[in-house]
Amino acid sequence: MFKNCNEAQPINLSYYFPRIVMNIALLGANGQLGQDLLRALSMHEVKPLTRSHVDVTDHTKVQTVLIELRPDVIINTTAFHRVDDCESQPDTAFRVNADAVGNLASVANKLDSTIVHFSTDYVFDGKSNVPYTEDSEPRPLSVYAKSKLAGEKNIQSEARKYFLVRTCGLYGKVGTSSKAGRNFVETMLAKARRGEKLQVVADQQVSPTYTHDLANQIAVLISTPHFGLFHATNEGVCSWFEFAKAIFELNKLNVNLSPTTSDIYKTPAIRPRYSVLENAKLKKLGLNQMRHWRDALAAYLND
Numbered sequence: 440m441f442k443n444c445n446e447a448q449p450i451n452l453s454y455y456f457p458r459i460v461m462n463i464a465l466l467g468a469n470g471q472l473g474q475d476l477l478r479a480l481s482m483h484e485v486k487p488l489t490r491s492h493v494d495v496t497d498h499t500k501v502q503t504v505l506i507e508l509r510p511d512v513i514i515n516t517t518a519f520h521r522v523d524d525c526e527s528q529p530d531t532a533f534r535v536n537a538d539a540v541g542n543l544a545s546v547a548n549k550l551d552s553t554i555v556h557f558s559t560d561y562v563f564d565g566k567s568n569v570p571y572t573e574d575s576e577p578r579p580l581s582v583y584a585k586s587k588l589a590g591e592k593n594i595q596s597e598a599r600k601y602f603l604v605r606t607c608g609l610y611g612k613v614g615t616s617s618k619a620g621r622n623f624v625e626t627m628l629a630k631a632r633r634g635e636k637l638q639v640v641a642d643q644q645v646s647p648t649y650t651h652d653l654a655n656q657i658a659v660l661i662s663t664p665h666f667g668l669f670h671a672t673n674e675g676v677c678s679w680f681e682f683a684k685a686i687f688e689l690n691k692l693n694v695n696l697s698p699t700t701s702d703i704y705k706t707p708a709i710r711p712r713y714s715v716l717e718n719a720k721l722k723k724l725g726l727n728q729m730r731h732w733r734d735a736l737a738a739y740l741n742d
Contacts, residue, residue, distance in 0.1 A: 461661070464488060464508050466495060466543075467516035471611030471622065472557070475654035476514060486510065490517075495539040505546050512661055513547050514555040515540065518587070522561070525583035526707040536586035541593035544601070553600040555661060560607035560645070560672075562588045565711025570676075572719040573605075573668045581708035595668070602660055603668045604653075607714050608682075611650030612742065623647070624739065627683050631694045641680035641698035644713045646672040649735035656721070656728050665724055670716040673732040685733060689740050 461483045467473045468487030477485060486508055493504045495517045505513060519525060519535040540556060547554040563571050564578040579585045594603050610622035621629070630637055648671075656671050677685070680698040687694045701710065721727035 459662075460484060461511040462486070462509070463512045463514060464505055464510035465514045465516070466493075467518075469613075470516055471613040472609060472650045472653065473516045474613040475611055475650040476516070476657060478651075479654035479658040495543070496534050498539070498542040501539070501542060502546050502549075505543075505550065505552075509550055510552055512553045512555060513543060513550075514657070515543055516557060518557070520559075520583065522581060522583045522710075523707045525581065525586065529582045529586070532582050532586040533589060536583070537589035537593055540590035541597055544594050544598035547601075548597070548599050551600075553602065553661065553666070554594065554598050555602045555604065555657065556590065556594050558591050558603060558605045559584065559587050560605060560714035560716055561711060562591065562605070563711055563714065565643075565713040567713055570715040570717035571670070572717045573670055574719075580711060583708060591668075600666050602657075602666060604657065604660075605668070605670050605716055606648050606653055607672045607716055608645045608647035609650055609653070610647060610739070612739070623679075623682070624686055624736070627686050628690065628692075631687060631690075631692050636695045636697075637683065638697050638699040638703070639680040639683045640701050640704065641678045642700050642712055643679055643710060644676055644715055645679065645682070646674070646676060646715050647682050647732050647736070648672045648729075649732075649739050651739070652729055652735050656726075659726055659728055660721075663724075663726065665726070667720070669720050670718050671721060671729060672716045672718065673729050673735045674718075675732045676715050677732065682732075682736075685736060686740070689737055 463483050463485045465476055465485050466488050469489045493500050519532050525532040544554055561584040562577040562579050564580055577588050579588050594601050610624050653671055718727050718729055
């Protein structure tokens with residue numbers, strides 16, 4: 440529907456390691472991205488791991504579990520991502536988002552495994568007016584962002600084989616426990632159905648990303664030898680207000696919706712005003728599979 444002039448042509452995946460089934464350890468398998476990764480990686484042997492199996496901050500247990508599994512690929516979707524709580528719990532934020540990541544990188548090296556780790560658009564300060572590429576300089580504003588950047592540096596300095604993937608504005612069919620099973624889309628729909636008057640910020644620019652699409656992109660990426668840092672978001676740009684408006688339009692809901700500014704919502708953590716990431720490296724390699732955010736949203740709602 441929304442054709443991107445930089446959109447990659449469909450690629451022949453048989454070019455990359457044809458018919459190889461990988462053993463994959465998936466940490467955070469019960470989250471919204473984890474659940475979509477289980478689906479997208481169904482051609483592989485995936486061991487889903489949740490916190491009930493292993494707490495990523497327990498370094499010894501993590502090493503024991505992973506050494507026993509001996510995976511070809513370790514995918515880490517775990518994070519302490521309650522952005523405002525990170526401001527009052529910096530030790531927890533760095534323990535989960537940085538120290539645990541460094542430990543995973545160390546284990547991956549011992550096993551000669553590839554590690555896949557996810558980071559965030561929040562590592563940038565939002566002062567740009569053009570999309571951030573993998574070469575853009577991070578300037579984190581919040582404890583959450585600083586802890587995620589520290590995790591990135593641990594991956595880049597310690598892991599021999601890694602895919603470090605920054606993304607933005609995730610929503611998926613399976614909510615996370617910290618959000619009580621809700622994402623932005625479901626929260627907006629629930630409020631609309633209760634007849635609430637809605638004000639949504641219009642001064643934060645993002646590229647909301649459907650976890651279904653991101654999981655499919657990861658399935659493609661890990662089948663290649665192109666290790667390194669990647670940006671992976673749905674294409675296009677919108678404000679949270681525009682995203683909410685599209686949600687209601689696609690559902691044919693008449694909602695009392697109006698734009699507002701970030702200054703109205705005083706939060707402990709500073710959010711970047713511009714969080715748009717460019718999938719520059721994916722496009723350069725001809726691997727970009729991410730569709731426009733409106734098409735992704737329509738698919739989510741149709742499902």
